[in-house]
Amino acid sequence: xxxxxxxxxxxxxxxxxxxxxxxxxxxxxxxxxxxxxxxxxxxxxxxxxxxxxxxxxxxxxxxxxxxxxxxxxxxxxxxxxxxxxxxxxxxxxxxxxxxxxxxxxxxxxxxxxxxxxxxxxxxxxxxxxxxxxxxxxxxxxxxxxxxxxxxxxxxxxxxxxxxxxxxxxxxxxxxxxxxxxxxxxxxxxxxxxxxxxxxxxxxxxxxxxxxxxxxxxxxxxxxxxxxxxxxxxxxxxxxxxxxxxxxxxxxxxxxxxxxxxxxxxxxxxxxxxxxxxxxxxxxxxxxxxxxxxxxxxxxxxxxxxxxxxxxxxxxxxxxxxxxxxxxxxxxxxxxxxxxxxxxxxxxxxxxxxxxxxxxxxxxxxxxxxxxxxxxxxxxxxxxxxxxxxxxxxxxxxxxxxxxxxxxxxxxxxxxxxxxxxxxxxxxxxxxxxxxxxxxxx
Ligand SMILES: Cc1cc2nc3c(=O)[nH]c(=O)nc-3n(C[C@H](O)[C@H](O)[C@H](O)COP(=O)(O)O)c2cc1C
Ligand SMILES: [Mn+2]
Numbered sequence: 273x274x275x276x277x278x279x280x281x282x283x284x285x286x287x288x289x290x291x292x293x294x295x296x297x298x299x300x301x302x303x304x305x306x307x308x309x310x311x312x313x314x315x316x317x318x319x320x321x322x323x324x325x326x327x328x329x330x331x332x333x334x335x336x337x338x339x340x341x342x343x344x345x346x347x348x349x350x351x352x353x354x355x356x357x358x359x360x361x362x363x364x365x366x367x368x369x370x371x372x373x374x375x376x377x378x379x380x381x382x383x384x385x386x387x388x389x390x391x392x393x394x395x396x397x398x399x400x401x402x403x404x405x406x407x408x409x410x411x412x413x414x415x416x417x418x419x420x421x422x423x424x425x426x427x428x429x430x431x432x433x434x435x436x437x438x439x440x441x442x443x444x445x446x447x448x449x450x451x452x453x454x455x456x457x458x459x460x461x462x463x464x465x466x467x468x469x470x471x472x473x474x475x476x477x478x479x480x481x482x483x484x485x486x487x488x489x490x491x492x493x494x495x496x497x498x499x500x501x502x503x504x505x506x507x508x509x510x511x512x513x514x515x516x517x518x519x520x521x522x523x524x525x526x527x528x529x530x531x532x533x534x535x536x537x538x539x540x541x542x543x544x545x546x547x548x549x550x551x552x553x554x555x556x557x558x559x560x561x562x563x564x565x566x567x568x569x570x571x572x573x574x575x576x577x578x579x580x581x582x583x584x585x586x587x588x589x590x591x592x593x594x595x596x597x598x599x600x601x602x603x604x605x606x607x608x609x610x611x612x613x614x615x616x617x618x619x620x621x622x623x624x625x626x627x628x629x630x631x632x633x634x635x636x637x638x639x640x641x642x643x644x645x646x647x648x649x650x651x652x653x654x655x656x657x658x659x660x661x662x663x664x665x666x667x668x669x670x671x672x673x674x675x676x677x678x679x680x681x682x683x684x685x686x687x688x689x690x691x692x693x694x695x696x697x698x699x700x701x702x703x704x705x706x707x708x709x710x711x712x713x
Contacts, residue, residue, distance in 0.1 A: 296479075297525045298358045303433060304529065304537030309544055312433045313456065321562065324456070324548035331447070332454030332461075340464035340475025341521040342431070348468060348517045353398045354481070363497025363532055367402075367507055369395045370496055372528045372538070374427040374481070375439040376403075377450075377471055378411055381418045387411060388439040388449035392505075392531075393427065393513070394493050401427075401513040402493035403485065404505045406644045407657060408600060410445050415485055422484035424469035425513060430478030430527040432457060441545035442598040450474070468516040478524035483515040499542065499569040501533035504645035539570030549598035550574065556592055558585065563614035571643065574599065575606045575614035578667065586665030587635055594640070594661060601643045606664045611677070623666040627674075633665040 303309045310317045347353075359369035371393040378387050387410045394402035405412040415423040428435060438453035453474075454460045463472035466482045473480045490509035498504035531538040543564035550562040558579040565573040578589055586607040593599040608614060608623045628634070642649065642659030649659060668674040679685065692699055 295523050296356065296358055296520075297523070298360075298528060299430070299525050300528050301530055301537035302527060303437070303541050306540060306544065309437075309540055312437075320544050321548040321551055324545065325552050327458065328452055328455045328548075328552075330455060331451035332457075332459065333448065333451045334454055334461040334463045334472070334474075336472055337462045337464060337475055340462065340473075340477075342473060342475055342477040342480050343464060343467065343519045344521045346467055346517065346519045352515050352518045354395050354401065354515060354518070355398055357395070357479075357526055359395055359526070359528070362530060363503070365503055366496050367394055367492070367494050371395070371401070371427070371429065371526075372531055373436055374429055375435050376411055377426045377428060377473060378414050378424065379471060380414050381423075383446075385446050386448045386450060387414060387445075388428075388435070388453075390436060390439050392496055394496070396491055396512060399515040400491070401481070401483065401515065402491060402510055403513055404493060404496075404510055408641065413445065415487065419487055422486055422514070424471055425483055425485055426466055426469065426471045426473045427481040427483070427513075428473055428477045428479075429481070430525055431474050431476040432461070433527075435461070435474055435477075436527070436541065437545060440541050442549050442600070444597045466517070467519060477521075479518065479520040479526055481513075481515055482517040482519070483513040485511055485513050487511050489514070497532045498645045499531045499536065499538045499571065500645050500647060501536075501569070502645075502647040504647065534569055535566040536569075539564075539566045539568075541570070543570035546570065546574075546598050550576070550593060550596060553596040553598050554589070554592045556585075556589060557581075559589060560610050561614050565617070567617075568604070571601055572603045572646070573606075574602045574604070575608060575620050577608050577610050577612055577614045579610045580667045580671065583669065586633070586667040587663055590635070590663030590665065594637070594663070600641060602661070603642065603646070603659060604662045604664070606666055609667045609671075612666075620666075624664060627666045627668050628664060629669070632669070635663045635665075637661045637663070 306317045310320055315323045359371055361369050373390060374393050375388050376391050389409055389411050391403050391405055396402055434453040434456040438449040441452060443452060450461050462475040464475045465472050468482050489512050491512050492507050493510040494505045494507045495503040496505060529537045546564050547562040558581055560577045563575045564570045574593055576589055589607050590605040593605045606620060612619045612623045638660040639658045640661050642657050644657055
């Protein structure tokens with residue numbers, strides 16, 4: 273990673289926190305812009321979704337090796353002290369310090385299918401972490417199969433960013449996120465066996481926490497300032513992870529992301545794989561681009577651009593989005609024509625303002641599964657998690673007869689383009705211009 277990211281970029285964004293009594297450092301928001309996300313994959317920003325889908329067409333399963341840097345130092349039992357991790361209390365009223373980018377690796381107790389997912393962890397004490405898993409999380413699905421036994425889980429912090437990228441991706445159950453990570457890197461992820469539990473973890477991890485989830489050992493967890501911009505998952509008794517070992521490489525760097533009021537870094541990590549997966553999972557011809565907005569925390573609002581072949585297609589695409597694994601948590605889908613850039617909020621609003629008749633083009637669907645952290649749900653409803661959702665078909669109705677878009681003549685446009693410098697106006701270079709005015713970064 274260090275090689276593919278210019279030093280300048282890293283210097284300006286890496287927050288290094290160093291505590292006096294030990295040598296663990298903290299790097300926050302390494303993937304908090306589309307540009308940095310693309311740099312970590314060695315591609316251009318506008319290739320993210322296409323390249324994600326090209327690379328993950330054929331998964332590359334991980335391989336097991338004997339030794340890994342992640343086990344240069346091994347602390348077991350009483351030697352473990354999680355309070356040594358330089359973890360901030362991110363938002364004022366958080367229940368305590370939180371790990372925000374821990375990739376939880378686990379296995380299906382029946383099929384042995386591996387899963388990786390990012391879940392928040394409150395640091396309770398030296399060897400206990402809290403966890404909150406929404407009802408649809410694959411980790412919960414796995415642990416529900418053995419509710420009366422300690423459930424092994426390994427939390428991976430840092431290392432190759434393809435691991436958290438894949439762990440957040442909304443892939444169908446049974447698809448090994450570490451095989452997705454290998455495909456993203458074009459090389460199998462090397463795994464080493466854990467020291468105290470029957471799981472394997474990426475050898476390149478900076479830090480690994482090995483533990484067991486105890487479903488009958490509940491401790492108050494939360495509140496935590498969430499990606500929605502509100503405290504979510506109110507303080508309540510939730511399962512704990514009893515930590516059996518912590519391993520790390522020399523002078524490790526813990527990775528984390530700030531979650532909070534948009535725009536925050538977590539929205540990009542959530543958005544990018546979701547956009548790619550939406551395009552992969554919707555099998556309708558004519559769907560061009562998908563964009564998860566930053567105001568929607570990367571999770572709640574989708575905009576899709578389409579070449580519309582027939583009337584009704586916009587709503588059809590909206591329903592398809594909500595029917596995918598990737599779209600389960602999406603609350604609002606806006607479908608626009610292909611002349612609109614779904615990543616440009618002004619163009620999208622223009623389409624909604626000028627191509628939508630609400631009585632005809634907006635559908636509200638009720639009683640669908642939502643996101644546990646959505647603060648607009650009345651408290652009582654956060655439990656059954658039933659939300660309403662909206663599809664806005666902002667494509668032109670009866671496009672043949674639609675009012676033409678107005679622009680000055682091509683001759684006038686070309687003349688102005690040629691003569692900017694004669695007018696004394698210096699334009700930023702094309703790439704900066706494009707990224708500033710054309711898309712969110
Ligand atoms: C920074 C960050 C924190 C997250 N925290 C949680 C969480 O605490 N609980 C949760 O259910 N999902 C959380 N998610 C979303 C899950 O990682 C995501 O739904 C993932 O696909 C779950 O994987 P799985 O279903 O394969 O286990 C978080 C995502 C990010 C990017
Ligand atoms: Mn999964």
